[in-house]
Amino acid sequence: MPRRNFVILLLLMPLAVVSCLRVPQNPYTRVLDSAMNTVKRQALEPVTDLDLFEGAMQGMLGQLDEHSVYITPAERDEFFETIDQQFAGVGMEVALDPDAKQLVVLSPIVDSPAYRAGILAGDRILRIGKTSTQGMSLQDATNALRGKEGQQITLTIQHVGSKEHIDVKLVREIIHVDTVLGDTRNADGSWNFFLEGHDRIGYLRISSFTDDTAGELKDALEWLTAHDMRGLVLDLRNDPGGYLDAAVDVCDMLVRSGVIVSTRRRGGQVSRTYTASGSAPFTDFPIAVLINQETASAAEIVAACLQDHGRAVVVGQQSYGKGTVQEVVDLPAGCGAMKFTMSSYWRPSGKDIQRPRDESDKRPWGVSPDKGYKLVLTPDDFTAWQQWRRARDVFHSQTPASHTPERPASQANKPAAKTTVKAEPKPFVDVQRRRAVEYIENRAARTP
Numbered sequence: 001m002p003r004r005n006f007v008i009l010l011l012l013m014p015l016a017v018v019s020c021l022r023v024p025q026n027p028y029t030r031v032l033d034s035a036m037n038t039v040k041r042q043a044l045e046p047v048t049d050l051d052l053f054e055g056a057m058q059g060m061l062g063q064l065d066e067h068s069v070y071i072t073p074a075e076r077d078e079f080f081e082t083i084d085q086q087f088a089g090v091g092m093e094v095a096l097d098p099d100a101k102q103l104v105v106l107s108p109i110v111d112s113p114a115y116r117a118g119i120l121a122g123d124r125i126l127r128i129g130k131t132s133t134q135g136m137s138l139q140d141a142t143n144a145l146r147g148k149e150g151q152q153i154t155l156t157i158q159h160v161g162s163k164e165h166i167d168v169k170l171v172r173e174i175i176h177v178d179t180v181l182g183d184t185r186n187a188d189g190s191w192n193f194f195l196e197g198h199d200r201i202g203y204l205r206i207s208s209f210t211d212d213t214a215g216e217l218k219d220a221l222e223w224l225t226a227h228d229m230r231g232l233v234l235d236l237r238n239d240p241g242g243y244l245d246a247a248v249d250v251c252d253m254l255v256r257s258g259v260i261v262s263t264r265r266r267g268g269q270v271s272r273t274y275t276a277s278g279s280a281p282f283t284d285f286p287i288a289v290l291i292n293q294e295t296a297s298a299a300e301i302v303a304a305c306l307q308d309h310g311r312a313v314v315v316g317q318q319s320y321g322k323g324t325v326q327e328v329v330d331l332p333a334g335c336g337a338m339k340f341t342m343s344s345y346w347r348p349s350g351k352d353i354q355r356p357r358d359e360s361d362k363r364p365w366g367v368s369p370d371k372g373y374k375l376v377l378t379p380d381d382f383t384a385w386q387q388w389r390r391a392r393d394v395f396h397s398q399t400p401a402s403h404t405p406e407r408p409a410s411q412a413n414k415p416a417a418k419t420t421v422k423a424e425p426k427p428f429v430d431v432q433r434r435r436a437v438e439y440i441e442n443r444a445a446r447t448p
Contacts (some may be wrong), residue, residue: 011045017324021176023144032056036056036057039052041282054333056068057338058070060238060338061340064341066341067324067339067341068325068326068341069075071143071328071336071337072336073334077104077318079337088147088149088151088172089146089147089173089175090148090153090170090175090338091111091112091113091114091115091150091173091175092105092109092112092145093105094125094141094142094145096136096141097124101134102126102133102134103124103128103133103141104124104137105123105124106121106394108395110189110190112173113170113173114170116187119155119168120159121394123157123160124157124158125141125155125156126158127154127192128144128145129153129154130410136209149172149173149174150171151171151173152170154170154173170351174438176273177317178191179209179212179213179242180204180206180207180220181205181207182194182204182205182305183195183203183333183392184196185395187406192223193223194229196225198437198441200229200230201229201230201231201232201437201440201444202229202232202233204217204233204235205236206233206250207239208239209239209243209246209250209297209441210243210246211281212241213243213246215249217250218281221281221282225282225285229285230285231441231444232286232287232440233288233433233436233440234250234289234290234312235289235433236302237292237295237296237316237432238298239294239298240297240300241299241322242298243298244261244345246298246332247330248260248274248299251276251301251302251305252276252280253282253307253313254280254283254287255306255309256276257278259274259275260275260301260305261273261301261347263325263346264344264345264346265342265343265400273379274295278409285444286312286313286439286440286444287306287313287445288315288431288437288439289302289303289313289315290315291317291318291319291367292315292316292317292377292432293318294320295316295320296319296320296321296322297320297322300319300353300366301345301353303367304347304349304353304367307411308347308348308349309348313370313373313436314368314370315369315370315375315432315435315436316373316375316376317364317376317377318367318369319368321353321355322353322354322355322357323345323347323353323355323365324341324354325341325342325343325344325345326339326342326367353365374437375431375432377431377432384428385428388428
């Protein structure tokens, strides 16, 4: 063989190896590629490569579990806005009036463009830009109200009690939604973290677990302890969860030592154990944690940790039982992202939180109330509680306030310009919360 040919062969060998490695090793990959090309060429209705790709991704992730999904490029921003509780908009909660089929303001968010423009709870939004809201779906209305930061939007508003309507021009801003809430509003719209009618009993609701939750909780607890809180009701009902790290940070503020939660990969192998740092600043007061059938994921981590360490009594009814961790994997630009289950998390006691798929599996799962503290609401009572809770959340701004109470640091930048008139909720007794308060009062009475 001529020396020149031998050299060429040597030079081509690495290229051949690389080419071989690049050939898909999974035979189904070639079949899928062929099928997509066949559909694109021969389907009666024309279809784009992106449509086929998105359909294939949805089908693939749909084979895993109910929490694994494909996130399209169009859905990606909204997905992270929902998780982070932060978006560009005008700052108000809205709903559809089922009778009038019109958009109604439930509550303006304090220090938002809508709040500063004088939009009130109960106001009707007749038009968004030039588009009538008559018959508009709630999702379409929400999408229309949100947009890019700095963009102007004109809303046609009909104030409560008025037959006239006015055009209000607003500029969209980044809206931050607090995840740590109280029971009632202060005069400026911030939350009051003490329960009315009870001697220095704190009440904190966590609506979801975001990057800001631990900081908000720390601010609220510092304020409560500075004002001689005797005990805390921590309400995790209807909390769908959120970030694992946020749940760990919350627990680390409340337990002195030990395991907070552990995660396991395929085959049950422990991948990570999260332990308390030993510097928890809030360990000297009793806690009652409220849970229900909608308490899930990160919220279950917190309830389970506090229960297993004897740090809190758990009141209410069995939690949802979502004991899996989903991670988001970004795909190349323009292709969206995958959210799929990569691990499961386990209580400090070593028990699994995940609800079994097979109903015949009788092993313990989720978080259950402590003995003597189980209170199950009927479906009607559950609906009534949600309506009562929403009515108490509404902020009605009225006249200038003469006095503004101190607020925790996370709410310190919100203006104290208006007073509130509380909504008149339908008569309802929150028996689960009442039982939690009884526990706190009994424990606090025994504390010297």
